Amino acid sequence: MKEETPIIEIKNLSKWYGDFQVLDDITTTINRGECVVICGPSGSGKSTLLRCINGLEDFQKGDVIVDGVSIKEISHTKEIYKLRSRIGMVFQHFELYPHMTALENVTLAPKKVFKIPEKEAEKRGMELLEKVGLREHAHKKPGELSGGQQQRVGIARALAMNADIIMFDEPTSALDPEMIRDVLEVMVDLAKGGMTMLVVTHEMGFAKAVADKIIFMDEGRIIEQEDVETFFKNPKSDRAKEFIDRILVHI
Amino acid sequence: MIMVDVSVIIENIDLLWGGLLMTFKLFIVALAGGLPLGIFLGLGRLSSRKWIYYPVSAYVHFIRNVPLLMLIFWIYFSLPILTGGLVEPFYAAVVSFIIFEATYFGEIIRAGYQSVSKGTIQAAYSTGLNYWQMARYILIPIALRRVVPSMITQSIVLFQDTSLAYVIGLHEFVRMASLIDNRVIRPLELYGFVAIVFLVICSIGSQIVKRLETKEGERK
Numbered sequence: 202m203k204e205e206t207p208i209i210e211i212k213n214l215s216k217w218y219g220d221f222q223v224l225d226d227i228t229t230t231i232n233r234g235e236c237v238v239i240c241g242p243s244g245s246g247k248s249t250l251l252r253c254i255n256g257l258e259d260f261q262k263g264d265v266i267v268d269g270v271s272i273k274e275i276s277h278t279k280e281i282y283k284l285r286s287r288i289g290m291v292f293q294h295f296e297l298y299p300h301m302t303a304l305e306n307v308t309l310a311p312k313k314v315f316k317i318p319e320k321e322a323e324k325r326g327m328e329l330l331e332k333v334g335l336r337e338h339a340h341k342k343p344g345e346l347s348g349g350q351q352q353r354v355g356i357a358r359a360l361a362m363n364a365d366i367i368m369f370d371e372p373t374s375a376l377d378p379e380m381i382r383d384v385l386e387v388m389v390d391l392a393k394g395g396m397t398m399l400v401v402t403h404e405m406g407f408a409k410a411v412a413d414k415i416i417f418m419d420e421g422r423i424i425e426q427e428d429v430e431t432f433f434k435n436p437k438s439d440r441a442k443e444f445i446d447r448i449l450v451h452i
Numbered sequence: 453m454i455m456v457d458v459s460v461i462i463e464n465i466d467l468l469w470g471g472l473l474m475t476f477k478l479f480i481v482a483l484a485g486g487l488p489l490g491i492f493l494g495l496g497r498l499s500s501r502k503w504i505y506y507p508v509s510a511y512v513h514f515i516r517n518v519p520l521l522m523l524i525f526w527i528y529f530s531l532p533i534l535t536g537g538l539v540e541p542f543y544a545a546v547v548s549f550i551i552f553e554a555t556y557f558g559e560i561i562r563a564g565y566q567s568v569s570k571g572t573i574q575a576a577y578s579t580g581l582n583y584w585q586m587a588r589y590i591l592i593p594i595a596l597r598r599v600v601p602s603m604i605t606q607s608i609v610l611f612q613d614t615s616l617a618y619v620i621g622l623h624e625f626v627r628m629a630s631l632i633d634n635r636v637i638r639p640l641e642l643y644g645f646v647a648i649v650f651l652v653i654c655s656i657g658s659q660i661v662k663r664l665e666t667k668e669g670e671r672k
Contacts, residue, residue, distance in 0.1 A: 298576070298590055359579075
């Protein structure tokens with residue numbers, strides 16, 4: 202059983218781009234050690250929601266509380282940098298630093314944010330690259346790595362800060378099918394290891410295997426939040442039903 | 453039969469050297485003015501403030517669509533009519549080059565900055581880096597690597613463009629060769645020599661660009 206200590210509380214969160222409302226009154230709680238999968242049609246506000254949690258995007262209404270800290274209060278102060286270092290993020294298009302090696306990608310933030318000595322940061326960086334199965338590629342630049350390898354470097358980079366939470370923004374949607382598995386395996390290991398994870402993905406196999414909760418979003422709203430079994434077997438809303446049908450049967 | 457007599461070059465080497473020095477002087481002053489102005493124009497083109505963006509864009513589009521020779525004529529011949537004062541050929545030339553080349557440098561800088569993906573910047577922020585750390589370790593290194601080869605290429609173009617100052621009587625390299633030629637009528641040797649000197653200098657520049665580009669290619 203997972204302990205029920207909330208680590209992220211989202212309270213009546215709303216966000217607009219001009220007149221267009223991207224997030225509409227989002228309220229949910231994520232407990233420490235939980236793996237939460239967020240799904241829904243494109244444009245439903247999933248990625249934006251993640252970016253509000255670590256303050257990469259502003260919001261107009263409501264608040265996000267991360268481990269007792271209000272994002273609204275710190276969003277334009279230096280405190281936000283400290284908070285971001287506690288939330289790792291993995292991106293759809295990897296977003297590795299192209300001018301640095303895999304190892305440098307992983308060690309930059311520990312060295313510059315936490316001022317960890319070079320040697321120590323590199324030792325830890327190598328351990329993380331080993332964990333994602335890329336030890337022998339540590340000194341290659343992103344351009345010399347395949348998509349799947351790049352994404353695993355991205356995961357190692359997110360882990361390097363010893364973050365409490367890791368957010369994944371469609372981590373496998375830009376990958377070839379044969380590479381998706383390598384990335385998912387790393388993610389499953391993390392989830393089983395008790396990492397708090399927020400995963401925007403359409404990989405329902407992953408959701409069934411390790412998710413504690415599924416959040417289904419559409420048009421900026423949370424339509425359903427359920428445990429995995431209930432969501433797949435008895436979706437309450439027609440929209441979720443439609444979505445599940447479409448995503449499970451590709452054609 | 454064609455007779456090539458290089459003694460005309462040797463006899464006039466002092467004059468030609470003086471001309472080449474003037475060419476370098478033009479080039480360096482134009483570069484020293486054009487680069488900073490270019491950086492400002494580039495940043496202006498990236499600005500989200502409309503009152504900066506629109507005037508700067510209008511300036512850049514206007515200048516880039518006018519021949520450089522035209523611009524030199526305006527500043528040398530037309531400006532004195534409007535202001536009543538004479539413009540020294542050297543200043544007329546330098547000002548024209550700065551105004552003209554800065555627009556090209558500006559567009560190169562803008563492209564370099566925009567080539568750094570927004571996602572990469574967000575990734576840097578997501579690890580807890582602050583703005584200055586992000587700029588220092590991510591934004592500027594990536595943008596610079598992409599910009600430097602084009603900057604050198606554009607500088608080579610500027611170096612060649614300096615010969616246009618000939619038309620307003622500035623004693624730069626080409627003008628010198630032409631003056632000597634008027635006296636001794638040895639165009640083959642004189643202009644051949646000028647061409648070789650330009651070729652050598654610009655080739656060195658191109659080689660540097662090539663090296664940098666292969667290095668950048670390996671990085672990707």
